[in-house]
Amino acid sequence: MDFVFTDDEEAMRASVQAFIAEHITDEVRKELADAHAGMGKGPQLRALQEEIYRRGWLAISWPKEYGGQGGATVTQYIVEEEFVRACDMRVGGGGTGGPAILASGTEQQKREYLPAASQLQITFCQGYSEPHCGTDLAALRCRAIRKGDKYVINGQKIYTTNAQNATHIFLLARTNPDSRRQAGLSVFLVPMNTPGITVRPLWTIQNDPKAPPNTTYGESRTNEVFFDDVEVPASCLLGEEGDGWSVTQRGLNLDRVGAWRYLMSVRRTEDIVNLLKSGDDRVAGLRNDPAVRDKIADLWTEAQMCRLMTMRSISISSRGGKFVSEGAAEKVTGPEHGVRATEAISQILGPYAEQLSSSPEAIESGVYAHNLQGAFQSTVNHGSVQVMRDQIARKGLGMPKPPSAAKPRRDVASV
Numbered sequence: 001m002d003f004v005f006t007d008d009e010e011a012m013r014a015s016v017q018a019f020i021a022e023h024i025t026d027e028v029r030k031e032l033a034d035a036h037a038g039m040g041k042g043p044q045l046r047a048l049q050e051e052i053y054r055r056g057w058l059a060i061s062w063p064k065e066y067g068g069q070g071g072a073t074v075t076q077y078i079v080e081e082e083f084v085r086a087c088d089m090r091v092g093g094g095g096t097g098g099p100a101i102l103a104s105g106t107e108q109q110k111r112e113y114l115p116a117a118s119q120l121q122i123t124f125c126q127g128y129s130e131p132h133c134g135t136d137l138a139a140l141r142c143r144a145i146r147k148g149d150k151y152v153i154n155g156q157k158i159y160t161t162n163a164q165n166a167t168h169i170f171l172l173a174r175t176n177p178d179s180r181r182q183a184g185l186s187v188f189l190v191p192m193n194t195p196g197i198t199v200r201p202l203w204t205i206q207n208d209p210k211a212p213p214n215t216t217y218g219e220s221r222t223n224e225v226f227f228d229d230v231e232v233p234a235s236c237l238l239g240e241e242g243d244g245w246s247v248t249q250r251g252l253n254l255d256r257v258g259a260w261r262y263l264m265s266v267r268r269t270e271d272i273v274n275l276l277k278s279g280d281d282r283v284a285g286l287r288n289d290p291a292v293r294d295k296i297a298d299l300w301t302e303a304q305m306c307r308l309m310t311m312r313s314i315s316i317s318s319r320g321g322k323f324v325s326e327g328a329a330e331k332v333t334g335p336e337h338g339v340r341a342t343e344a345i346s347q348i349l350g351p352y353a354e355q356l357s358s359s360p361e362a363i364e365s366g367v368y369a370h371n372l373q374g375a376f377q378s379t380v381n382h383g384s385v386q387v388m389r390d391q392i393a394r395k396g397l398g399m400p401k402p403p404s405a406a407k408p409r410r411d412v413a414s415v
């Protein structure tokens with residue numbers, strides 16, 4: 001097994017790093033922070049995204065006929081890794097919409113959505129969770145009932161991140177009102193400007209006070225989305241009617257792995273190592289403290305394990321393979337490492353590192369305290385670590401279902 005990148009791949013990484021050094025200016029960082037805070041994209045950020053697109057870095061591994069570059073998954077991984085590490089920007093073709101349309105869309109849908117998505121003219125938010133169901137997604141109630149050549153949608157979604165900016169919602173709804181659980185669900189690609197859709201902000205813990213730029217999971221806003229007699233053409237259906245559960249699960253598995261997921265978890269460990277290695281006088285005493293050095297070594301070892309698990313997922317994807325429980329394993333190790341790392345960093349840096357951005361005594365504008373607040377979120381979204389462990393036990397290890405008293409439902413999944 002050889003995890004070393006080829007010379008061409010390293011050259012690609014160097015060219016992305018050089019681009020970032022030149023183009024990710026303080027103004028761009030500020031606009032990125034505003035975008036994370038739900039304030040839309042500024043002109044510098046738009047110009048940067050256009051330049052990234054012109055270089056062909058937005059959908060590297062998608063087929064050329066659908067707006068991609070027909071490149072390797074590993075190249076896409078490298079580009080994504082460098083942008084997330086530098087500025088938390090997710091480029092490279094991951095996310096909910098594109099890969100799921102590639103996997104499940106009709107030829108017409110691929111041609112309609114993917115070239116536009118590869119230029120970020122179409123962006124998706126994820127409409128899975130509802131007020132009464134997140135982990136237990138199969139209990140969802142939002143309905144899409146066929147009437148002639150249309151579907152009429154009624155219901156509510158919650159925690160729909162980026163609904164205020166997205167052009168489309170990737171919606172999971174019940175198409176057969178008599179169905180139970182995951183049978184009778186379907187996925188729709190619904191334009192957000194369709195009459196009858198209302199988006200209301202749902203402010204997160206990172207909003208008051210506002211998380212500073214560069215906070216992991218620093219989004220200050222998610223949303224509630226309401227559907228009142230929303231009519232969409234039947235062509236918005238992705239995959240077959242009633243096949244929404246498997247369409248969704250494929251998309252979720254892809255979202256649980258990759259450079260973005262891995263780096264969001266281990267960036268904090270990289271940051272503290274860099275800080276301790278730097279000439280910063282404030283950490284001179286800590287640098288030589290044996291307890292600190294031990295803790296950092298532990299975190300670094302864990303971070304390498306997370307990286308290797310990501311490499312394995314990239315390798316499986318590159319060979320066209322499917323995940324059994326690898327995505328679930330990555331979704332447990334990365335987020336739990338992120339929580340341990342932010343806790344350890346707070347202990348190492350002391351009480352000032354626990355002050356939020358509103359405190360005049362906060363260090364680094366409160367980023368460490370906001371990272372600590374944000375880290376837990378990743379253990380719940382896209383499949384909570386408890387449910388991922390259940391998948392590893394049953395699908396990965398072939399363990400029997402637990403006895404009925406403690407039995408999780410067969411179709412439990414989450415977003």
Ligand SMILES: Cc1cc2nc3c(=O)[nH]c(=O)nc-3n(C[C@H](O)[C@H](O)[C@H](O)COP(=O)(O)OP(=O)(O)OC[C@H]3O[C@@H](n4cnc5c(N)ncnc54)[C@H](O)[C@@H]3O)c2cc1C
Binds near residue numbers: 125127415
């Ligand atoms: C900031 C943020 C952004 C989000 N963005 C989106 C988004 O864009 N789109 C979207 O659709 N959703 C989004 N979500 C929703 C997220 O996916 C859900 O919060 C998640 O699925 C958990 O659902 P829940 O909140 O209903 O918690 P619950 O389902 O009530 O779970 C609470 C806890 O109970 C545990 N639990 C539940 N059932 C079981 C079981 N059977 N066995 C063992 N443990 C169990 C869970 O692991 C969890 O720890 C977001 C959430 C947050 C916080």
